[in-house]
Amino acid sequence: MKIMMNSGTVLPFFQMRRRLCDNLTEKGYEITVSGYTEVSKELLKQYKADYVYIPLSRVGINPVQDLKVFRTYYKKMKREKYEIVHSYTAKPNIYGSIAAKYAGIRRIYPTVNGLGYAFTDVDTGKLKAKFVRFMVSLLYKWGFSCATKVFFQNKDDARELIRRKIIDKRKCVLISGSGIELEAYPYSECFVTPMVFLTATRLLVTKGVREFCEAARIVKRKYPGAVFRLAGALDDNPDSISQRELNYYVKEGIIQYLGEVSDMPSVLKNCSVFVLPSFYREGIPHVILEAMSVGRAVITTDSPGCRETVRRTDDTGKGKNGFLIPVKDSQILAEKMIWMIEHTDRVKEMGKESRRYAEERFDVEMVNKVMLETMEI
Structure with missing residues (x-):
């Protein structure tokens, strides 16, 4: 056959x-x-x-x-x-x-x-x-x-x-x-000091990379100790973030750029919250499932594919394992990041809920x- x-x-x-x-x-x-x-x-x-x-x-x-x-x-x-x-x-x-x-x-x-x-x-x-x-x-x-x-x-x-x-x-x-292969992305206890926000994706505008960086800039004005990491390769797609724009965010100290990574479980283990502000027409982003399996709270957009990964509790976008936010809105993304910095115990519980949701559905x-x-x- x-x-x-x-x-x-x-x-x-x-x-x-x-x-x-x-x-x-x-x-x-x-x-x-x-x-x-x-x-x-x-x-x-x-x-x-x-x-x-x-x-x-x-x-x-x-x-x-x-x-x-x-x-x-x-x-x-x-x-x-x-x-x-x-x-x-x-x-x-x-x-x-x-x-x-x-x-x-x-x-x-x-x-x-x-x-x-x-x-x-x-x-x-x-x-x-x-x-x-x-x-x-x-x-x-x-x-x-x-x-x-x-x-x-x-x-x-x-x-x-x-x-x-x-x-x-x-x-x-x-x-x-x-x-998601749950055993390949084992649960690990979430640390929240310092609070590390991670985005891992192709570096496309439609993947929300620019919103992530601009939100990081806003958050750092109030919490300069917060850490923002970006993983992924520059792309030949016309929609790609330019090398010049990427260098600007790095030199300004807004983000830490990890480049293309081969060991995602380790990268995810060393973050507190996973963020993907995508407005690309996703299936269900596999990288969010990876983060959920590791046990990380999620902030992503209320858009096709992405919205499937947050277990809603009400119509405001708040969920048991994270937040859904409007697309192309770095201000609201920053507000949710600040909420997580100020509610560290809830972030840990959201991470546990992510793992449960991954086991039950994905x-x-x-x-x-x-x-x-x-x-x-």
Whole structure:
């Protein structure tokens, strides 16, 4: 039995879907993974997987390039005759699903792990943004018409595409993000002296990096001893924070920049509160699940995907394990940070609640169980 799993960047794919690959191997499936990044032979050997390079460009719509992507998928699928095709991210979901249908594969399961920049409320009044959203909507409709079922990581994305008549709601299956390996991110007691706020993400404007830095500036006026750490790599995306802007915040002493980190459990263990003020159309941000598993209070936005990670107690955005805040509002973000500095006992309790919530809803084994049952594996 063979399954093809289509993604973009391969290392994050294996990091977040390691247990799913293990489950498939245990059930006798031969796995082929596709993507557009380099991958080591050691990694493929570890996961008992083959690899096929797909000439994807991460952003933009280029008919010539995208046709090459479709043909690469189609040739591989036609030759190997996979029983199942399972995809993640926009272009693999679209072109992988269409190619699978034309190749005669009957079990096709895309996963919507966020609707991405095309559906993010940035420059929505501009003609180019409207055109991109229109084209992406058409392509999604075509791709999902080929699918058996489509996994969604949050309710908002499913509702959006149903409302736009891009997908039939009977095809939608809701899952709790990619899930989190609880044992890989063990609980650790939260320290609050000094209070350390951490953001870890791609350094994009839409990920709320600028709001985090501006909120840190506000907080430091009242509590100069508070620590603000930023982890993540600069990106070639046009939406990326510039090196110059990053250097400005570092030189001013507002943030400590950690760069791209390889040991996230340790980085999370050494923070008090995790912050992600994103307004990007997330699935459910895996990094928030990692922080919850470690036992950290969360401040994030009341936006699709992010809002799933805070257990609300009222309509003000306050939750048992943290706060939901409006998007693009560094002032309110600063107010919630100050609240946490002034209520350290509550921060510790919120961290414990984060771990409980991760165990109850986001355990990767529960997520994989739903997916495997849906795919009839």
